[in-house]
Amino acid sequence: MNDVTPLVASNARVKEARKLSRRSVRTERRLFLADGPKAVEGALSIDGCVVEVFATPAAFEQYADLLASAVVSVVDERALASLSDSVSPAGVVALCHHIDAPLEHVVTASPRLLVICADVRDPGNAGNVIRTADAAGADGIVLAGQSVDAYNPKTVRSTVGSLFHLPLAVERDPAIAVRAAQARGLTVLAADGAGDVDLFEADLSGPTAWLFGNEAWGLPDELARLADQRVAIPIHGRAESLNLSTAAAVCLYASARAQRA
CATH class of the missing domain: 3.40.1280.10 (SPOUT methyltransferase, trefoil knot domain)
Structure with missing residues (x-):
């Protein structure tokens, strides 16, 4: 972790993920954000659902076992906050494929x-x-x-x-x-x-x-x-x-x- 520079809010991947706050973008891309450890855990339980997980350095350490099988992008606090609409973000947000079925x-x-x-x-x-x-x-x-x-x-x-x-x-x-x-x-x-x-x-x-x-x-x-x-x-x-x-x-x-x- 010490040699990983967290992504910032202006990073291209973070900015693209942030666009998923709009329903039209979620619908077009068939992608959405799952905020918090319970949501991330649920998403990771479905094969192929999670594209990547954004996590702060502290959350990466705290949820190391949960994130062991995930592709994780470490981001700073400001970048994470820009991906979450929670008042007190837990530090992990998953980028997920839609999961609805016919x-x-x-x-x-x-x-x-x-x-x-x-x-x-x-x-x-x-x-x-x-x-x-x-x-x-x-x-x-x-x-x-x-x-x-x-x-x-x-x-x-x-x-x-x-x-x-x-x-x-x-x-x-x-x-x-x-x-x-x-x-x-x-x-x-x-x-x-x-x-x-x-x-x-x-x-x-x-x-x-x-x-x-x-x-x-x-x-x-x-x-x-x-x-x-x-x-x-x-x-x-x-x-x-x-x-x-x-x-x-x-x-x-x-x-x-x-x-x-």
Whole structure:
């Protein structure tokens, strides 16, 4: 390490990587940045995902075991900070290939628990749903419609590595995702505050796809009608509703419990 001169923020490779903060560039190049040790660890667990890892000298030493198999470019603190949108960067950022698969690959793997997010716009919410889906043992997740980019830095960071743990598909038409799940024998349940089935009375033991809508306006009626059932989480107090990531956690863990009973 002593004879390695860290790359600076003006270095050409650092500058090119920094352009991936823009969705258009990420989409065109099919590349993104994974910030932090958990994200880097997840990315390195997928063969061929990581192009290179940028690390500060201190992080290179701290995460030596993690980075042993990676191509590492040592950068100074300022260069690393320019690649991270974290307030307190951990010192490692991986340059990664996109990892989403075609929808048919995700739903043909005989999933028992699938998540379909329709028009979820907030990066933190999307990341939290992905993380929760991973924790609940889901077999895949679909970001459909006008959902936030799965590779948005805030989304990637919010997943805390879970983005790399379960199959991901991106589908422009949520209806196609719903019908694909149904064609594979999954019961599609729309999470809907006005649903006519109580979550804790619903039969969740079979293969299930949960359909979640936008944070502000939920699911459009025409999409919710495609689901096999509309399921409501009971509200016992005076709260008007639950936010998206909390509702997803309640629904997914209810399914996980029922499927493991």
